[in-house]
Amino acid sequence: MALVAAVIGGPVPGPTAHVVEHVAERLELKGHTTVRISPAEMPPAALLGADSSDPQIRSALEILEQADGVVVATPIFQSAYSGLLKTFLDLLPPGALAGKTALPIANGGSRGHLLTVDYTLRPVLTAAGCSQVGNGAFVLDTDIVLHSCGVGLKGESEVRVAAVCREFAHSLTETERRQRLEID
Template sequence: MSYIVAISGSPSSESRSSILTNYLKREAEQNGIQIKEISVLDFEPDVLIRGIYDHPSILQVTQELKGASGVIIVSPVYKAAYSGALKTLLDLLPQDVLKDKPVFPLMVGGSGAHLLAIDYSLKPLLAALSAQTILKGVYVLDKFVDKSDLRNPIKDEEVQSKVTVQFKQFIEIVSNLRSSAELK
């Protein structure tokens, strides 16, 4: 069975990044697509900090990513880049873990000053992990994510439209790749 992996890079379980990850999971499931959620919080801090790349939890996430049809990465912006916890997790994975995978990046930040964080920090990291197709991605301002409305957390029509369009494009790419693989 085909599935997508959604990785939340937030070190907080109640963050806007986590809320957006859950939102996209529900959207995918409504379209009949299974999502496996991974959070940096799923890992023992010692595993990440000490770089234990052969720990069973790291080996498991590696297998889940290698078996995925696509990957969604959602991270808060800290100091103009993705979270350090996300970077630490991704550093422990094999360099080709995203090979042949489309990736949909989303970042959540406090100001428009970090609008290019996806292009200048996250995309180069994803490319280093051999991602096949990296969508444009969406940068979402904190103020547009309502933590009290888990069903429809995005409170700006333009941002909602961008997320919807990019997510549909991502699902289309995933579906096309899956169909091509089935024909082989």
């Protein structure tokens, strides 16, 4: 199945990391492999300096290069994605996300940010070259539930995330199927 790079655009640990964990579990149940990339764990000087020779940054770039799809998750601050995510996306070489299927995910404290996925994340992922940017989801921070066995979501957030994960997994599977047909 597909390799998915999940970029955590918020502090770790935190709500964004919890949402990524939930999404990754859903995708892994569909047979996909998910590798997390956390810019918050990268050396700040290397991240801000776009130092692609840094081992952690080089590793993240290699994962993205190999990935079939990418989940990009961010907390919402001032109606926009995080500066941490912006810094990470800015260090990507041109075409780093070309041909990738993307799933944008955002979390925040107010329903007033529901459209942020469509107005901030979708355009940046399209501009970065993703061939397909699926429907995204916004998760209220209060809908994130930590259990002893993992992370859950409640309410409308669970419904939205379940739907976009199904669509994303289906898109990845269809892309793989088309690629196999092209090879044969």
